[in-house]
Amino acid sequence: MVKHIVSSVKDEKLIEQRREELQKGAVSLFKQKGFHRATTREIARAAGFSIGTLYEYIRKKEDVLFLVCDAIYDEVKARMEAVIDTQETSEEALHQAVKSYFQLMDDMQDEVLVLYQELKALPKDAQEYVLDKEKEMVTLLEKVIQNSYPALSEQELSIITNNIFIQGQMWGFRRWILQKEFTLKQYTDLQFDLLKSQLGQRAKNHR
Amino acid sequence: MVKHIVSSVKDEKLIEQRREELQKGAVSLFKQKGFHRATTREIARAAGFSIGTLYEYIRKKEDVLFLVCDAIYDEVKARMEAVIDTQETSEEALHQAVKSYFQLMDDMQDEVLVLYQELKALPKDAQEYVLDKEKEMVTLLEKVIQNSYPALSEQELSIITNNIFIQGQMWGFRRWILQKEFTLKQYTDLQFDLLKSQLGQRAKNHR
Amino acid sequence: MVKHIVSSVKDEKLIEQRREELQKGAVSLFKQKGFHRATTREIARAAGFSIGTLYEYIRKKEDVLFLVCDAIYDEVKARMEAVIDTQETSEEALHQAVKSYFQLMDDMQDEVLVLYQELKALPKDAQEYVLDKEKEMVTLLEKVIQNSYPALSEQELSIITNNIFIQGQMWGFRRWILQKEFTLKQYTDLQFDLLKSQLGQRAKNHR
Amino acid sequence: MVKHIVSSVKDEKLIEQRREELQKGAVSLFKQKGFHRATTREIARAAGFSIGTLYEYIRKKEDVLFLVCDAIYDEVKARMEAVIDTQETSEEALHQAVKSYFQLMDDMQDEVLVLYQELKALPKDAQEYVLDKEKEMVTLLEKVIQNSYPALSEQELSIITNNIFIQGQMWGFRRWILQKEFTLKQYTDLQFDLLKSQLGQRAKNHR
DNA sequence: GATGAATGAGGCTTCATTCAT
DNA sequence: TATGAATGAAGCCTCATTCAT
Known part of the structure; x- marks a missing residue:
């Protein structure tokens, strides 16, 4: 609670x-x-x-907003944890994770929109509290990527994870453009392809 | 006017x-x-x-918001046009464009933040009007990418452009995390590196 | 009850x-x-x-106020009756009575303050009920004064009693000024001295 | 202002x-x-x-109360100053002053009642500000008394002044009892008589 | 008898908008 | 055209009172 x-x-x-x-x-x-x-x-x-x-x-009234933001992050996080396996090290595990994450962002577009729009209306301390939860979600993704591509430098890992994370959120947030051009599957496949290009490259570089 | x-x-x-x-x-x-x-x-x-x-x-009161959003987009667009050369076809031109765009997003973080936060508060028609301007900006980036990598499929081009566009905006919007980990130069270089991996790969595939 | x-x-x-x-x-x-x-x-x-x-x-909620006012008056009255002898006729008895009364008002300043501030918040009938109790207290003082100075005219008796009564209440109510200038003992002695001047004078006049 | x-x-x-x-x-x-x-x-x-x-x-809302209390004191004070001569030294001047003061308290009973009831609802600092004005009024009375009876000790002067001051206020505040027993003239005459007894006595003592 | 969650009327205050000067 | 005083709808929040457990 x-x-x-x-x-x-x-x-x-x-x-x-x-x-x-x-x-x-x-x-x-x-x-x-x-x-x-x-x-x-x-x-x-x-x-x-x-x-x-x-x-x-x-x-x-503000408390309601906090409750809402907090609950959204909790749900997102819970569902990510339910669906993402941080033990597996195969490329396929990463594929699964990305698909699941994008699916989740699709399911919860409205909630994510609310988060984006209203988070700044919270008092500073509540913002920080909530954003810490976001960090945990990013960390989750990060682990999966690292498992599959352990050779990435810290910064590469960080920026790639952030990109994926953001791309998921933007699917809902910029739906007016993205969802006109792509289906979720297309978007997912394309982004994963692009991701592989990056990772494949990086893996080589660091070998 | x-x-x-x-x-x-x-x-x-x-x-x-x-x-x-x-x-x-x-x-x-x-x-x-x-x-x-x-x-x-x-x-x-x-x-x-x-x-x-x-x-x-x-x-x-809403009119003020519209004026503001409109003005921000106009300024962003004007500065992008001033700085981005849509004729050049070299990879270096793309590098320049990305750097300039990220620099611009850094300069105008606050404005971009306002846009992100408040756009949804506009009436639907005003939103559309303003978002059309955004599309033009995306199109600008798109042209540059296409110039350098003409082989990309329509969807690849579109998604890559969107990613870059978003990454620029997120530099300011998620400053609380990104600007703690990276300097603007680092962020730019890393993102451009990742971009090249993707484009290099694509270029090959389509040849 | x-x-x-x-x-x-x-x-x-x-x-x-x-x-x-x-x-x-x-x-x-x-x-x-x-x-x-x-x-x-x-x-x-x-x-x-x-x-x-x-x-x-x-x-x-008003009932609480009534209960409180009623209880305060009851306590004040009970303590006055316990401490004031309405049989004695000496000047010393009066002195005792005044001292006791002032002491009591000192003890119960807060209660008296509440009475002064809130009595008017009661419905009219409750006010009257409570004020009747106050009259009994005044009557008590009056008796003592009359015992010691039987020659006073009705009006003189009444006004003098009222003055004493009020001076007692004001000791607490105007503490911010009176208790800065006087100790309780000084206040009591001074007021009693003044009272004697009046009574001595009156006694003579009516003889 | x-x-x-x-x-x-x-x-x-x-x-x-x-x-x-x-x-x-x-x-x-x-x-x-x-x-x-x-x-x-x-x-x-x-x-x-x-x-x-x-x-x-x-x-x-509190500000209204302050405004009101402040205005009442200002009016009382202005009218006292208009009506009381602090230069005269005769006993008659004192008589005049007392009569005028009691008359004023009669005129402004309702205002004084408001003051008594609500002053404590003000924030502490506003209370002090307003009570300072009251002190000035007491000082005014004090001067008149001292003019007529310069021999009084400091404490005698102070307590006598306070008594008079209070008696004036009580005329309105305890109207339910005082105004049933006395007319204003009677009340004034009786209180002035009592005052003279005290002062006469004191004057002698100090001569 | 005791409890405390539920209720909603109504209080205080803000603020977008108007309009006379 | 510029000003700023006036307006009142509407928002947030409190709190006396009720009532099911």
Whole structure:
């Protein structure tokens, strides 16, 4: 459970449950109107409770945003961990990972969009807290790449991972252009091909 | 001049001038607080005139955002055109273009950030108008790449261009991670190296 | 027991007990923040029970104020009666009475302050009920003065008594000025001296 | 003009004027319902402007209370100064002063009541600021008394002045009892008589 | 009897926009 | 054309009170 946000309700189980309802509702609301345009009353209604009850579980409207961002990252991360094997060392494992990651980004485009748009509306400390979670996700990808191509220099590994990571996010974020030109499969295959060119090259160089 | 935004002032010269003051002020304001948190009064003050005068040159607060986004894209585009040679066909020309583009994204990180954050706050039609300008920028990069590597398939060209375009924007947008690990030069060199791996490979394949 | 406030609890003993806890907590709370700024939740907590339980013993927040004012007057009155002898007729008895009364006002400054500040927040009928208790206290003082100086006219007696009564209350209420200039003993002695001048004079006149 | 409260309006004259309207309306409102029960909208309406305009001249609801308290003290003080001659040394001058002061307290009972009830709702620093004004009023009375009875010790002078000051305020504050028993004239005459007894006595003692 | 989660009316305050000067 | 005072809709949040457990 998120320790950072104070609730006036005592029952921890209930807090967990209500906050989940809250996130669900809020994400779908923020997708439509964004955080700033959503009113607290709308947020409450979207979550299925009254404005009074909303404020039993948060202190400020901002807290909802934090909850949402936090939950999105948690879900993304959980699903990445479920789907990505950090032990395997084959090129095929990397292929799998990239496909899974891109699929995940496709599934969660709206959530990722919310993240991109609203993260900066959080107070600095909350931003950092949330971005730390992002780093863990990047690290996950990084491991997989390193397993398959252990010869990469630190910087090469880092920049390649970042590129992949970003390309996944952009699939949803720049859907207005990318999804017009490519299907997800095409996008995935093309990017993986390009990735292999880079990695193949690097592997040689470092041998 | 932007035709989309109505002003009650008649003198076109004046409109041009005032709107430039307006953009300048607004960008620096939006950098700090974002569009939603900036009040119209603050916008007016940042531009150096009164709230009443502000409303002589715009109709709604949203108009300011449009003006700003539009101006940013115009500036980015102008500077790209100034710096990128779409005639040259050498690999070196591409290298120059990438370096220049990344340098530009470094110069204008704050503006790009504003764009990323606030574009979605515009009404749909304004969004499209502005994104069309972005497409032109992408097209510019695309031409340079194609000049140097004419053998690329349409999709390869498109995705590679998009990747480069995005990597430039992310340099500023994800500065909290990228600029901790890399200097701009390192980032540029590494990305260009990776790009060459891809292009070299492709070039061969298609020959 | 106070008949005016309805409780949903049947057990009279319990009511008595809970209400005492309630008063104790509320007075100390009202001292700090005043009635209006104190929330019912804070009142409940200060009394040591839950918000639900609070509402078993009162009907409205206002009831708490009534309970508190009522209790304060009861305590003041009880302590005055314990300490003031209405039988004695000597000047010394009056001296004793004044000293005791001032001492009491010193002891209960905070309570008196609450009374002064919040009494007007009660509904009219409750105000009257409570002020009747105050009158009894004034009457007590009046008796003592009359015992010692039976020659005073009705109006003289009344005004002198009121003055003493007020001077006692003001010791606490205007502590920010009086308690900077005087110790309680000095204040008491000075006021008693002044009182004697008046009474001595009056006594002569009426003989 | 009160420097302590910020206004977003620039025209100082206007501020002065609007704030006066504000005080007038607010006092009469606070008389009826007290500060806490009066809503900001009621305050605005009582002053004759909209809620938006109200907030052009104050920052917080509390500011209204400050404005009101400050204005009351200013008026009381101005009227005392207009009516009390601090040069004269005759007993008659003192008589005049007391009569005028009591008359003033009669005229301004409601205002004084507001002061008594709500002063504690102000932030500490505002309280001090306002109470300093009260001290000046006490000082005024003190001078008159000292002029007529220069022989009084410092403490005697101080306590006697305080008593008079308080008796004036109480005439309005405890009207429910005092104004039932006395007319203003009676109250004034009786209190002045008592005062003379004290002063006469003291004068002798110190001669 | 005791608890505390749920409720929603209503309070305070902000701020985009208008309009008289 | 420029100004800035005026407006009020609408947002955020609190808190007295209720009621199911």
